[in-house]
Amino acid sequence: MIVSQSYLIAWGCYLLSAIGLIIVFWRMTRSIPYKDLTKILRLVVVVLLLTPVDIGLDAKWFAPAYLVGGYEWVIGNTHLAVKAGMHLLGALTLLTALLTLEYVVRKLLHLHNA
Known part of the structure; x- marks a missing residue:
């Protein structure tokens, strides 16, 4: 019980920190004149920070994929x-597919970026 409670507290702290980083990055990219590039950069940062991976222990424990990948590669x-x-890669591929779908729908319906 205490282990799972600590696990949830750690994830809560990580998610609050990740949201803080996303907000800071959002404000940093406000001045980029190319709105499509801004949107792509922001979404890539969100995907990188919020993609979990199962770390492969007996229980189902998840950790941020970029942290697990970097740590396991180093050791x-x-x-x-x-x-x-x-x-x-799967999360970034899904992001690319969704952005492409959004672009196609906007072109077909003759919508402009807001």
Whole structure:
């Protein structure tokens, strides 16, 4: 019970920190004149910070994929590093598909970026 409570507290702290970083990055990218580039950069940061991966222990424990991938790559455990990289790649691929779909729908309906 205490382990799972500590796990939830750690995730809560991480999510609050990640949201803080996202807000700071959002404000940093306000002055970029290209709105499409701004949107893509912001969404990539959100995906990188919020993509979890199962760390492969007995219980279902998740951790941020970029942290797991970097740590496991440094210590030489390539299996978990590749797994984390594949989760990030899948999330970025999904993001690319959704942005492409949004672009196509906007072009078909002749909508302008707000």
